[in-house]
Amino acid sequence: MAAQRDPIRVWREEYARCCLNLDFEPLTGAPFHFSVTPIFEDLRVVRTRLSPGFVFRDEDLVRDGDDNFGFLISRSRELDTTHQGREVRLGFGDATMMQASGPGSAGSRDSFGFFEVMIPPAEWDARSARPGDVIMRLLPQRSEALQLLRGYIRSLEKSRLNGSAETREIVRRHLIDLVVLAATLHRPIGESNVSAVVAARLAAALDQIAARFHEPELGIAAVAHSLRISVRYLQRVLETSGVSFTTRVTELRLQRAFALLSAPGRRRIADIALEAGFSDISHFNRLFRARFGDTPSGVRGQVAARHGG
Amino acid sequence: MSAGAADFTSLRFSTRALSERERIPLWREEIGRSLLRVDIESLSDLPFHAEATLRALPGLRTVVYAGSAVRLERTRAGVADGDNSIGIIVNLGESGAVTQRGREVALGSGDAAAVLHEEPATVAFAQGSYLGMLFPRAALASCIKNVDDATMRLIPRDTEALRLLVSYVRLVADELALATPKLRRVIVNHIHQLAALALGPHGASGENGSGAVRAARLKAALDQIAARFQDPELRVAAVAQSQGISPRYLQYLMETSGTSFTEHLNELRLQRAFALLCEASARRVSDIALEAGFSDISHFNRSFRARFGDTPSGVRGQARGASHDSRFPSDASRPTSTAQTRAKA
Numbered sequence: 001m002a003a004q005r006d007p008i009r010v011w012r013e014e015y016a017r018c019c020l021n022l023d024f025e026p027l028t029g030a031p032f033h034f035s036v037t038p039i040f041e042d043l044r045v046v047r048t049r050l051s052p053g054f055v056f057r058d059e060d061l062v063r064d065g066d067d068n069f070g071f072l073i074s075r076s077r078e079l080d081t082t083h084q085g086r087e088v089r090l091g092f093g094d095a096t097m098m099q100a101s102g103p104g105s106a107g108s109r110d111s112f113g114f115f116e117v118m119i120p121p122a123e124w125d126a127r128s129a130r131p132g133d134v135i136m137r138l139l140p141q142r143s144e145a146l147q148l149l150r151g152y153i154r155s156l157e158k159s160r161l162n163g164s165a166e167t168r169e170i171v172r173r174h175l176i177d178l179v180v181l182a183a184t185l186h187r188p189i190g191e192s193n194v195s196a197v198v199a200a201r202l203a204a205a206l207d208q209i210a211a212r213f214h215e216p217e218l219g220i221a222a223v224a225h226s227l228r229i230s231v232r233y234l235q236r237v238l239e240t241s242g243v244s245f246t247t248r249v250t251e252l253r254l255q256r257a258f259a260l261l262s263a264p265g266r267r268r269i270a271d272i273a274l275e276a277g278f279s280d281i282s283h284f285n286r287l288f289r290a291r292f293g294d295t296p297s298g299v300r301g302q303v304a305a306r307h308g309g
Numbered sequence: 310m311s312a313g314a315a316d317f318t319s320l321r322f323s324t325r326a327l328s329e330r331e332r333i334p335l336w337r338e339e340i341g342r343s344l345l346r347v348d349i350e351s352l353s354d355l356p357f358h359a360e361a362t363l364r365a366l367p368g369l370r371t372v373v374y375a376g377s378a379v380r381l382e383r384t385r386a387g388v389a390d391g392d393n394s395i396g397i398i399v400n401l402g403e404s405g406a407v408t409q410r411g412r413e414v415a416l417g418s419g420d421a422a423a424v425l426h427e428e429p430a431t432v433a434f435a436q437g438s439y440l441g442m443l444f445p446r447a448a449l450a451s452c453i454k455n456v457d458d459a460t461m462r463l464i465p466r467d468t469e470a471l472r473l474l475v476s477y478v479r480l481v482a483d484e485l486a487l488a489t490p491k492l493r494r495v496i497v498n499h500i501h502q503l504a505a506l507a508l509g510p511h512g513a514s515g516e517n518g519s520g521a522v523r524a525a526r527l528k529a530a531l532d533q534i535a536a537r538f539q540d541p542e543l544r545v546a547a548v549a550q551s552q553g554i555s556p557r558y559l560q561y562l563m564e565t566s567g568t569s570f571t572e573h574l575n576e577l578r579l580q581r582a583f584a585l586l587c588e589a590s591a592r593r594v595s596d597i598a599l600e601a602g603f604s605d606i607s608h609f610n611r612s613f614r615a616r617f618g619d620t621p622s623g624v625r626g627q628a629r630g631a632s633h634d635s636r637f638p639s640d641a642s643r644p645t646s647t648a649q650t651r652a653k654a
Binding site: 162171239289290 | 320321322323324325326327331335336339364365366367469470472473476477480481485486487488489490491492493495496499502503506523550551553554555557558560561
């Protein structure tokens, strides 16, 4: 026991220096081991690994007055967290958030690791985001903002940033933006600063295009007309999605053709192309091969083979 | 927002299933003519092959290309489309070169260079693998003093901002659907900032980013200090937090104004003490020091003498002697703080 105290204190001091005052309680008699990797001190971003047990802040530790929000990204298959009377189990890459002003813990029966990013309360206010909604919510690993945040942290870890103050400030803002996005974007409501009107128009336009792309004659003017907006406005609305009208229609047609080819039945490829909205077969053939890396009949053959003929 | 097939945002191109004869023509038709307006020519004796992912987001177009050694050309005819974007080309293979305006920049593995999309240019890669990005000119011009000067210069592979930019863009270009407009907007904005950093001048000055934004932040921080300097507990961290910037960045901002946080704070407190001493009252010097924000009287005394060349009581005596008919010293007689003067300028 006494022999284990010292390395724990070393971990505690290292962690406190680059992130937060925490304590550690080992779970089994297994030897204590740890690593602490400071990644970006301007925002107290750190990676740590520990032997089985749990890290915690108790009533004593929270008296240090730290009221930052600790965003925790699991680097293990199971990371159990508790805070504000709630428990959340994080899988690899999942995240959640706690506020340092209240007690909390995170740990596992196996060796475990996590990234922690400390976000000052003022940063949430500045982005009109409410951190309270995010506390002890499971943010799933596949959330895109979270993927970007993990990628950003890893690339910072690799490049050991020692840039100008300007660079560091930009990086700091990016990390906070990504945390706030990861924390708020997965919610079903409260989306987007694009005006609600534009968002509604875009949704209507996409629905129109999705419903009519198989018409070989479909042009942007027809869609604009049926939505009772000008062609130029429709173009601008579509720009907010990043994909032009033509590209979108072609892609939808190719995907429809692909789906029809994958369906059972021996319809002629020319009929499928026509049904998907292509009027020129050789044009269809070339686009299809460039898009999927195989001919239409090749794709059909593969699908048939997979389903046993 | 609709989901599924209607929500794709990228376009892939593969020569795998194309006959050798039609590969280049189809590339020209599908990509060269519509998306990039860039011509392509194989530099290899072997049949042309390529796998490419193109992505167009509002404010950012990307190409990730792997395949034959190629020469890409932005031709005179292509330039006629009037697209004045700024391109950044990163060599992910072994060697390459960019040529524009009669200048050539050789790109080793991982190196990058920026080009003007509005002028003819050629890019050649011996080992065909590269990342191309196109940015609206305005998006970068708002962050960089002179965008044209930033083009056709080697951006070495170990440039921090370049490495951050490349790993960010690769995530966006390859994997993510970026399902919501808000996410797209924030991400594209981040990428613009990293691109501007990568393009901006490097080295000791660190003079990237917008000077106007920096000046505004400095001004806000100075206002905050001016409002709170009498609090003896005022620290750089508290001011930084109230401004939503890091303490390190606040210190940097103060340095650009030619002073430091502590110096500036001290100066404001000394000025206040000086003004209070000149008022016609008999308050104790230690009370005045306290009100000005000093908590340590001997520190106050030392700083005061160093600053004004006289003791606090000496200054008070002089003020009494000089102001029989005027209770207040004129503003002109008081030295002003350099930081404040510069922030106003």
